[in-house]
Structure formats: C-alpha cells, structure tokens
Amino acid sequence: MRHPPPVAVTCSGGAPWRAVQALLAALAAAAVAAWASAWLADGHPSAAAAFLAAFAAGLLAWRLAALRPLALRWDGAEWSADGAPCAAEVSIDLGRWLLLRLTPAEGGTRWLALGAREAGSRIHLLRAALYCAAAPTASSPPASPSRPAP
Template sequence: MRASPAFQVSIVRFGVWRAAVAASTLLALSSLAAWWLAVDEVPTTMVALPLALVSLAAIGVGASLLRCTPTSLRWDTQRWHFGPAGAPGEEPTSGNLAIALDLGAWMLLKFESDQRRTTWLPVQRRGLEAHWHALRCAVYCARPASGPVAGQNSAISTESQE
C-alpha cells in the first residue's frame, strides 16, 4: 500500500462559515425576540434577566466564532501540521486531523494537536478550487507511511489484506 503523498494548503477564505455563524446567531436572537413579543404580559425580572443573559451569550458566541485566521495545513506523509498561513512548511503544531462535517463544497475539520489541544477548521471549496480535490483526498486517505523511508512505497499491512 502506498502512503498518501505530501500535501500543503493555505486556508484563507471563510465566507461560508461566517455566513452560517451569522445566520445561526440571528436565528437565535430572532426566536428570543419573537417569544418576547408573543408573550401577552410583560415578563417579570425572573424571566427577563435569563432571557437577556441568553441573548448576550448568543451574541458573544456568534462573535467569537466569526473570527477566523488564515492557516496553513500540511500533511508530510507521517503527521498533519497546522500553523499560521505565513509559515507554510514550518507549521509549529503537529497532530491528527479528522472530518467532523462534510457537505461536499464545505468541510469542518477537527485538528487535535499532540498536546491534546483541539482546533476546528472550517474549509470551503471557494478559494481552493485548484487544491480542493487533493485536500479531500489527503483528509480522507492520509495514513502514516510505514517502513524506513516515509513517502515511498510501504509494506502491505494485515488490515489491507483482509
């Protein structure tokens, strides 16, 4: 079985992610406002205070999720590497990558570093058209190369023989 080839991509566009987060935040706030307006009487402090806190929490979570920084993601035939987009090939963090959600033209990836820190990466096809297929192949098929030389043909494992 051959090892997955090395691959590197810079992720700089997050339009789909930001639109989805903004829509979800707006939907949460709209449903709270609709409930508030549908109530026949003025809510008491016991109801209004938690409602205000939930509204502020929805705004805070939405605002924190809107912030995405350009990143570099690299597969070196052994490990995934993650870091700022300005350092392709020198990403400071290595770890494992898993697919959390795949919608065809958009994926949510979960990068878990060797230090057990989890980073969520929203990745969209737009802006990566030339690399999209290679990225999907690397994400789905990347397996560490076995044998003395990484990146070259490796011995067939017992799992692949079954």
C-alpha cells in the same frame, strides 16, 4: 497501500463560513429573547425583542468570526496546523466544501471550513490525504471485539 502525497493549504473558511456562524448566533439569540419576553409578558413573545437580540448577536458573531488564515499541512506522516502537530478528520464533506475537525496535540478542538475556491486544485490531494491517512493500514493491530468471548 500507497500513502497520500504531501499537501499544504492555507484556509480561513471564507465569508460563507463566517455568515453561517453569525446566522447561528442570531437564531439562538432570537429564540432566547422570544422565550424570555414570552415568559415576562404572560405568554406573548415580543417580536421586537427577538429581532433586536438577533441583530446584536449576529453582528457580534460576524465581528468575532474574523477571518484567521490557518496553514494546514500533511507531510506524508502527520498533520500540522500553523506548524503545530494535530489530528485532522472530516466532519462534513459536501464535495466543494469541507468542515474539518482539528485536534491539536496539546488538546482542544478547532473547526476549520475549507472551500474548493480557497484550496484550488489542491482540494483533491487534501481530500485524499484526509481519507487515506484515516484509513487503517495492514500493519495496524486488529480492533478488539466489542464483547468478550464466552
């Protein structure tokens, strides 16, 4: 089996990813505010409270989700994010947009959105590296059976 070629991209997710994060925060805040106002007002939720909470949470999330470029690199053997070794796996692949889960060697998780516009022509090499690097090789040990033999 051939190994995928080295590839490097600098990505930040762009404005669409930032908007998704802000929208999710706004929806969550609106739901909590509507529930709290209904609980306090004998079952009658306040649309104004939900709107204000959604607006404030969406604005805060937009500001906190500032674009932070990240250099993702596959050198042919391992992944690195901003020079630190990590594991990379595809969580969502929509063709022109990927959501990657990066797990640094020191622990934790970072989510990275990457669009074809940001990656340019390297999106195909990146996708090949992501999928081929995750595939088992002939030298990999076989998976253990899920149940013991009788």
